[in-house]
Amino acid sequence: MSTEGLNETPATPETAPSNFIRDIIIQDNKTGKHGGRVHTRFPPEPNGYLHIGHAKSICLNFGLAKEFGGKCNLRFDDTNPSKEETEYVDSIINDVRWLGFDWEDRLFYASDYFEQLYQWAIQLIKQGQAYVCDLTAEQVRETRGTTTEPGTESPYRNRSIEENLDLFQRMRAGEFPDGSRTLRSKIDMASPNFNMRDPVMYRILRAEHHRTGNDWLIYPMYDYTHGECDSIEGITHSICTLEFEDHRPLYDWYVESLGIHRPQQIEFDRLNLTNTMLSKRKLLLLVQKGYVSGWDDPRMPTLSGIRRRGYTPEALRAFCGSIGVSKTNGTIEFPLLEHHIREDLNARAARVMAVVDPIKVIIDNYPDGQTEELEAANHPDKPEMGMRQVPFSKVLYIERDDFREVPPPKYYRLFPGQEVRLRYAYFIKCVSVVKDANGEVTEVHCTYDPASRGGNSPDGRKVKSTIHWVSAEHALTFEARLYESLLLEDAPQSDDIATQLNPTSLVVKANAKIEPSVKGAAPNTHFQFERVGYFNVDLDSTDEKLVCNRTVQLKDTWAKIAKK
RNA sequence: UGGGAGAUCGUUCAACGGUAGGACAGCAGACUCUGACUCUGCUUAUCGGGGUUCGAAUCCCUGUCUCCCAGCCA
Numbered sequence: 001m002s003t004e005g006l007n008e009t010p011a012t013p014e015t016a017p018s019n020f021i022r023d024i025i026i027q028d029n030k031t032g033k034h035g036g037r038v039h040t041r042f043p044p045e046p047n048g049y050l051h052i053g054h055a056k057s058i059c060l061n062f063g064l065a066k067e068f069g070g071k072c073n074l075r076f077d078d079t080n081p082s083k084e085e086t087e088y089v090d091s092i093i094n095d096v097r098w099l100g101f102d103w104e105d106r107l108f109y110a111s112d113y114f115e116q117l118y119q120w121a122i123q124l125i126k127q128g129q130a131y132v133c134d135l136t137a138e139q140v141r142e143t144r145g146t147t148t149e150p151g152t153e154s155p156y157r158n159r160s161i162e163e164n165l166d167l168f169q170r171m172r173a174g175e176f177p178d179g180s181r182t183l184r185s186k187i188d189m190a191s192p193n194f195n196m197r198d199p200v201m202y203r204i205l206r207a208e209h210h211r212t213g214n215d216w217l218i219y220p221m222y223d224y225t226h227g228e229c230d231s232i233e234g235i236t237h238s239i240c241t242l243e244f245e246d247h248r249p250l251y252d253w254y255v256e257s258l259g260i261h262r263p264q265q266i267e268f269d270r271l272n273l274t275n276t277m278l279s280k281r282k283l284l285l286l287v288q289k290g291y292v293s294g295w296d297d298p299r300m301p302t303l304s305g306i307r308r309r310g311y312t313p314e315a316l317r318a319f320c321g322s323i324g325v326s327k328t329n330g331t332i333e334f335p336l337l338e339h340h341i342r343e344d345l346n347a348r349a350a351r352v353m354a355v356v357d358p359i360k361v362i363i364d365n366y367p368d369g370q371t372e373e374l375e376a377a378n379h380p381d382k383p384e385m386g387m388r389q390v391p392f393s394k395v396l397y398i399e400r401d402d403f404r405e406v407p408p409p410k411y412y413r414l415f416p417g418q419e420v421r422l423r424y425a426y427f428i429k430c431v432s433v434v435k436d437a438n439g440e441v442t443e444v445h446c447t448y449d450p451a452s453r454g455g456n457s458p459d460g461r462k463v464k465s466t467i468h469w470v471s472a473e474h475a476l477t478f479e480a481r482l483y484e485s486l487l488l489e490d491a492p493q494s495d496d497i498a499t500q501l502n503p504t505s506l507v508v509k510a511n512a513k514i515e516p517s518v519k520g521a522a523p524n525t526h527f528q529f530e531r532v533g534y535f536n537v538d539l540d541s542t543d544e545k546l547v548c549n550r551t552v553q554l555k556d557t558w559a560k561i562a563k564k
Numbered sequence: 565u566g567g568g569a570g571a572u573c574g575u576u577c578a579a580c581g582g583u584a585g586g587a588c589a590g591c592a593g594a595c596u597c598u599g600a601c602u603c604u605g606c607u608u609a610u611c612g613g614g615g616u617u618c619g620a621a622u623c624c625c626u627g628u629c630u631c632c633c634a635g636c637c638a
Contacts (some may be wrong), residue, residue, distance in 0.1 A: 018578080045638050080637060137636050144634050147566040151634085182636055192567040194634050203636035222638045246568055246633050267569085269631095274575085280638095322587065324577035326570090329631045333575050336588050346601060380601075412599070421597060455597050466597045531598045558599045 019325035021060070021266055025068060025237060028264075034236035038070030041235050042096065043110075043226070045077045046088035046210070048280040049295040049302040050095045052316070052337075053271040059320035060268070061239055062101040073233055074103040078111050079225050081209035089210065091295070095303040100313045106233075110225050111211045113232055117220050118172065120228060120258050121183060121201060125164045129257055130201060131157055132167040133184045140182075143189075144197055150190035151197045157186060171204055174217045178204050185224075187253065195250045199223055227251040230263040238263045241270040242327060271323070272331040275485045276301050277497075285497055292486070298538075298549050299486040299505050309483065310526060310536035310551030315344040334485070338552050345526055345534045345551065350378045350385060353423065353468040354514040354529040354548075356480045358397035360472065363428060365447045366394040371474070374454065376424040388517050391474040392425050397513045399532070402467045403444050405433060410561050412464035414444065421466040423530065427452040468530045470513045478546035480512040481538065518546070526551070 029036050040061040044054065065072035074096060078084050093107070124130035133156045135143065145151030159167075168183055170176065183202040191197055201224040206217055230238045238251075248265045255262045270278075277283060278301055286292045286300070295302050298309035306316075319340040323332050353376070373389035398414070407415040414420050419429040426448040434443035451458050455466075486505045518527070525537045533554050538547040 023580090043638095047638080077638065083637075140636075141634075145566095146634065149566085179636060194567085197634085200636050205636080219636095221636075226638090242569070243632055244638090248568095269570090322577085324587095326577070328570060328576085330576060333588070336576075339588060342600090351598080380596095380598080410599095423597060425597095463597090465599075468598075528598085528600085531600070554598075554600050556599075561599075 020327070021237070021239060021268060021325055022064065022067075024264075024266060025064060028236070029068070034264075037234075037236050038065055038068040039072070039234055039236045040065050040070065040239060041073040041075050041230065041233065043075045043077045043229075044092050045080070045083070046085065046092060047080070047083040048088060048284055049091050049304055051278055051280070051283065051300075051302045052273065052276075052306065053278040053301075054095075055099060055303060055316050056271045056320050056323065056325075057239070057241075058096055058099055058101060059317055060325060063321075064237070064239075070236075071106065072101070072103060073106040073108055073235070075108040075229060075233070076110065077222065077226065077229075078109050078209070078211065079220050079222060081207040081212075081219065082205065084210055086210045091304060095307075098303065098307060098313055099316060108229070108233060109211060110220075110229050111209060113225075113229055114212060114216060114220070116232065117225060117228060121168065121220075121224075122165065124185065124201075124257060125168060125183075126161060127257065128161060129186050130164070130183055131159050131186055132164050132171065133157070133182050133198075133200075134180070135182075137179060140200070144194065145189065153189050154184070154198065157184075157198070168202075171202065171218050172216075176204055178206050180204060183218075185250075185253070187250075193246055193249060195223065195247050196253070199250060223247055223250050224254060227255045227263065227265075228258065228260070231255050231258075231261045234261060235263040238265045240265060240267055242267045242329070243270075267327065268325045269327055269329055272329075273301070273337065274331055274334045275487050275489060276334060277487065282497060286486075289497070291497065291501060298481070299483055307524075308539060309549055310345075310524070310534060311341050312344050312526070315341040318344065341552050342534065342555070345528065349526040349528045349534055351376075351380065351530050352515060352518055352527045353390065353470055354478075354480070354512060354518075354527075354532065354535070355397045355399050355468065355470050355475075356482070356509050356512045356529070356532055357400040358470075358511065358513050359400040359403055359444060360442065361396045361398050361403075361428070361444045361446055361469070363394050363396070363448045364431065364445050368394060370394065371471070374424050390424060390515050390517065391471045392422075393471045393473050395472040396422070396469045397472055397475065398422075398444075398467055398469050403430070403441070405441060408562060413467055414446075414465075419461075419463050421452070421455055421463045422469045423466050424455055425453075425469065426450070426455070427457055427461070427463060468532075470515050472513075474516050475513040476516055476519060476546060478512050478514050478548060480509040480535070480548055480550065482507040482509060482550045512548075514546070514548075521546075528554075 042058050042061045062072045133154045135154055143152045182200045184198045184200055187196045189197045200221050202218045202220055205219050245267045251265050296304035296308045319337050371391055371393045374392050375387050376390045379385040402413045404415045414430050416430050419427055421427050428446040428448045430446050432445045433441045436442050484505050485502055487500050488502045521537050523537050523539050527535050529535050534551040535548040538549050540547045
């Protein structure tokens with residue numbers, strides 16, 4: 001059986017209300033501000049893997065472009081070679097594509113523009129708006145001033161244009177050691193906005209760049225780079241997160257000073273999720289310190305992690321559409337994400353019976369050695385997904401949690417004297433139990449009602465509960481990986497990640513049992529294990545050993561009742 | 565105690581001077597061969613104080629609280 005190639009279900013933007021950025025675009029189109037054009041971009045730095053926070057930005061940028069008949073570029077903001085790697089570039093390309101977006105032939109790199117940026121820097125020098133500064137990093141910091149005091153001007157601020165041109169050219173040529181000089185913009189050391197206090201445009205940095213190799217010894221800073229890249233690409237709306245609000249005056253200063261196309265920077269709030277780390281720096285730490293198996297560990301909030309966990313692009317897009325866009329600094333509750341993956345998988349995932357924590361059930365009055373095939377629906381609401389045969393025999397496994405020797409109040413499942421239905425099979429009644437030396441129940445003995453074959457009794461008798469099962473003889477043994485949040489609930493925010501980790505974020509059930517129909521299912525096939533949760537086949541699966549990840553549990557009303 | 569940006573149900577997004585609405589969560593019920601799904605119902609909000617107005621979440625003033633900014637990171 002296979003659910004390969006789950007049908008594409010369209011994201012539902014029409015269910016999402018408008019947002020302030022959409023309103024700005026509508027207004028701009030009305031006034032003809034950008035000639036009715038909409039051109040956005042998603043500009044990650046290739047210094048880590050994309051996470052679900054990036055998904056919000058991706059959906060926003062590509063989504064807006066699509067909605068307004070515009071374009072969206074993918075551009076790598078690769079101006080700091082010391083942190084960037086090709087591995088990250090590749091993963092980002094893969095992840096954006098997986099999410100379902102297409103930049104066509106518009107894949108760019110800030111490094112594509114290094115020469116142009118250099119020429120523009122010369123222009124600013126010639127315009128008297130940039131100068132080479134010999135101050136050390138520490139001196140620059142000391143002279144920057146404070147929130148209440150203005151900074152002091154660099155003694156090198158008034159060098160002649162000729163000297164600046166010469167020095168800058170020699171910076172590029174490699175005549176000076178790393179960190180010894182910078183090119184700075186000549187703006188206003190007394191500005192209340194620190195970004196305007198003669199910001200650094202270029203630093204000397206001998207580091208191999210993942211694309212330009214050792215061609216450059218000087219690298220442009222983000223602020224000097226971003227607006228110009230947007231400008232070159234004809235970006236109309238440059239959408240970024242809130243922390244860049246203070247940078248907007250500088251963004252504008254560069255494109256205006258250069259006299260080039262001026263895109264419009266708009267800031268929105270970055271995604272925060274309860275109980276979830278969404279900082280590249282901390283995620284890198286988790287990987288480096290080995291707290292997770294890698295960037296694609298299914299507990300990671302990276303796109304590669306949640307993909308491996310079994311989240312679908314459709315669910316992610318629906319989630320991103322549902323959370324809205326604003327400037328409020330909020331935190332989305334994780335259950336909203338879970339709602340969207342359940343909604344998607346409920347509609348599409350094939351049903352299957354699997355027992356994660358097995359306990360043996362023996363049907364005393366069932367003939368020894370007999371096997372029969374029972375018919376089961378692959379999806380309760382989708383007959384077109386077909387039926388399958390599930391083998392039944394005398395010895396079965398059921399979920400340990402579906403049997404209690406002493407039932408708590410409102411417990412509908414199996415206990416001595418109680419009759420339940422085995423899904424698609426028979427009514428069974430518990431008659432006795434066998435225990436080991438420790439008093440643990442090892443076997444539950446039942447009798448079945450042959451007249452109830454298929455799951456209904458001709459006498460109209462009702463049972464309170466239907467439970468899932470597998471035939472011991474026919475079941476496949478598999479490894480179920482049960483995930484919980486990587487972080488402890490209410491973990492205090494701190495850099496000491498170790499103390500915040502949930503010790504049960506991964507529980508491996510090596511002896512889980514599943515019906516034989518799943519044999520050979522391809523990696524990342526999604527299933528609903530009935531009454532347990534949504535699972536997908538993990539990459540670690542082999543022909544000999546099936547490994548499944550629990551994507552998310554089914555909602556569990558019983559768990560709530562039991563708690564009370 | 566400088567500058568920038570915010571504040572609407574528990575959470576989040578809407579309402580753009582004219583009935584405060586949706587989603588998630590929660591609660592109660594119906595249905596059910598998944599205690600799932602689905603369906604029904606319910607609870608709960610305009611940060612405080614002033615003003616303008618026939619009418620204010622929306623405009624004005626004022627106070628409070630939260631977030632961001634002093635990398636040669638992005």
